[in-house]
Amino acid sequence: MLLKFRVANFRSLRDEQTLAFVPPPDEPSTMTRDLELSDGKALSVFPVLGIFGANASGKSNVLVALREMRKAVLTSYSSWTAHERLPREPFALDPKFAADSTFYEVDFVLADTGVRWTYGFELGDRRIESEWLHAYPKGRRQVWYDRDAARDRVFEFPGGRLRDRARLAETTRPDALLLTRAANDNHPQLTPVFAWFQQNLWDITPETEHRQREAYTAERLLEAHNRERIEELLRVADLGISGARVERKPGEQPRVQLMHGTQGGESFAIDWARESFGTRSWFALIGPILLALDKGAVLLVDELESSLHPKMAAEVVRLFQTPSMNTSGAQLLFTSHDASLLSLPRGGRLLDPGQIWLTEKDRGGGTELYPVADVDPGEEEDLTDSYLAGAFGGVPRLPAGKIGRSLRMTEEIQNAMEREAMGAGNS
Incomplete structure (x- = not known):
C-alpha cells in the first residue's frame, strides 16, 4: 500500500509537497484500514484520497508526478539513452528552478512481506543527482544504498545488505536509476521493489x-x-x-x-x-x-466525475472504502471538482477531513497541497457547504457575476475604440 508521496520542482509543484495516506496519530478515523507491518505493529492507512481545487490549481499535476515517477523507474535503463536531457518538467515560472533538480519519493509497504520501504531520487538535466532506498523490516531504518553524483564515490552501500554491489555501481549509467538497472537483471532483492511500481500507480484520465x-x-x-x-x-x-x-x-x-x-x-x-x-x-x-480491487493496486483517476453522475462517482469511492468489496488493500487516489463528494445526501461524510486534500496556487504560481484536516473542521460541520464557501481554501477567487461584468466591460471598450476609429476616419 502507498503511505506517502513527496515531490518538488515538478510543473506547478515548485516547493516540496507531501500527500499522505496515513492520518496523523491524534486524528483517528473510521475510514482507515489496519495494515500489518513486518515488525508486528499495525498502521492505519486510508484506502481513498480525493484531491479538490480550482481549475489550474495543480490537482492533476500530483497524479502526473506519480505517473512520471513510475515511468522513470520502469524505463530509465532502456529509454533514457535516447535523450540528451533527462525527461523532466521543472517549475517554469521562475528561471532559477530550471537548474534545480526534480525530487520524487514514495513510502510504501510490500503486501507479501509487510516491510515498509522508502525509495526516492532526484533528476538533473543530464544525470541522476541522487537516489536512495531504505527498508524498515523491524521498525528501524536500514539504508540499502545511497547515491550522490556530487561525491567522488557515487554509490554507498551501508551495512553490506545488497548483493552484487560492485557490479551494480560499475554498470549503472549516470543517466539511469540503479533500481531499474538491477531489475533488468532480475536482481533477487531489488526486483520486488521494482515490481511494486509495475503493479501500482495505474493512471486513468478521461481523455x-x-x-x-x-x-x-x-x-x-x-x-x-x-x-x-x-x-x-x-x-x-x-x-x-x-x-x-x-x-x-x-x-x-x-x-x-x-x-x-x-x-x-x-x-x-x-x-x-x-x-x-x-x-x-x-x-x-x-x-x-x-x-485494482483484485490485485490490491493503487489506482489514479483524474476527474473522477467526468461523464459520471455524482451518485456513480460516490459509488466508486464506496467500492474502495468497503472492506467486504476491497479485500486486497487496493487504494484510490482521484481528483475532482465535484464538492458533493465531500458529504452524503442525507448527512454525514463520504470522506473524512484527512482524506480530502486541496490544491491552491500562491502568488508565484506554485501549488500548495494540504488536507482539510489541517484546517480542523468541526465534527458536525457540513464539509460541502464549508468548502464551497471558501472556508478551507481551494476554490476559485471569483466573485459572483465577475465573468459577465468582465465580458460587458470588454465589449464596451471595443465599441468605444471602434467609434473613436470611425470618428478619426471621418475627420
Whole structure:
C-alpha cells in the first residue's frame, strides 16, 4: 500500500509537497484500514484520497508526478539513452528552478512481506543527482544504498545488505536509476521493489485510452468469474441496463451489446455506438476498478466525475472504502471538482477531513497541497457547504457575476475604440 508521496520542482509543484495516506496519530478515523507491518505493529492507512481545487490549481499535476515517477523507474535503463536531457518538467515560472533538480519519493509497504520501504531520487538535466532506498523490516531504518553524483564515490552501500554491489555501481549509467538497472537483471532483492511500481500507480484520465479501457472491460466480460460482477455494476448504476451480451469472432475485438429493460420486463439490445457517453465511460471504468480491487493496486483517476453522475462517482469511492468489496488493500487516489463528494445526501461524510486534500496556487504560481484536516473542521460541520464557501481554501477567487461584468466591460471598450476609429476616419 502507498503511505506517502513527496515531490518538488515538478510543473506547478515548485516547493516540496507531501500527500499522505496515513492520518496523523491524534486524528483517528473510521475510514482507515489496519495494515500489518513486518515488525508486528499495525498502521492505519486510508484506502481513498480525493484531491479538490480550482481549475489550474495543480490537482492533476500530483497524479502526473506519480505517473512520471513510475515511468522513470520502469524505463530509465532502456529509454533514457535516447535523450540528451533527462525527461523532466521543472517549475517554469521562475528561471532559477530550471537548474534545480526534480525530487520524487514514495513510502510504501510490500503486501507479501509487510516491510515498509522508502525509495526516492532526484533528476538533473543530464544525470541522476541522487537516489536512495531504505527498508524498515523491524521498525528501524536500514539504508540499502545511497547515491550522490556530487561525491567522488557515487554509490554507498551501508551495512553490506545488497548483493552484487560492485557490479551494480560499475554498470549503472549516470543517466539511469540503479533500481531499474538491477531489475533488468532480475536482481533477487531489488526486483520486488521494482515490481511494486509495475503493479501500482495505474493512471486513468478521461481523455485518454477510453477505447482501450472499453476493450479491456469487454475482455473481462468473457470471463465467467468477472461477468456477474460487471453486470451487477452496470445494473446498480441505474442506467436501465439489465445485462450484457458479448461475443468475439476470431481476430476481432469483443463486440458488446448492453441489454436495456422495459417496464414490461422485456429486454432489448442497443448497438454500442448508440450508447450514451456516460454509459460508455462507466463501462470503461469498471474493468480497471475491478483489476485494482483484485490485485490490491493503487489506482489514479483524474476527474473522477467526468461523464459520471455524482451518485456513480460516490459509488466508486464506496467500492474502495468497503472492506467486504476491497479485500486486497487496493487504494484510490482521484481528483475532482465535484464538492458533493465531500458529504452524503442525507448527512454525514463520504470522506473524512484527512482524506480530502486541496490544491491552491500562491502568488508565484506554485501549488500548495494540504488536507482539510489541517484546517480542523468541526465534527458536525457540513464539509460541502464549508468548502464551497471558501472556508478551507481551494476554490476559485471569483466573485459572483465577475465573468459577465468582465465580458460587458470588454465589449464596451471595443465599441468605444471602434467609434473613436470611425470618428478619426471621418475627420
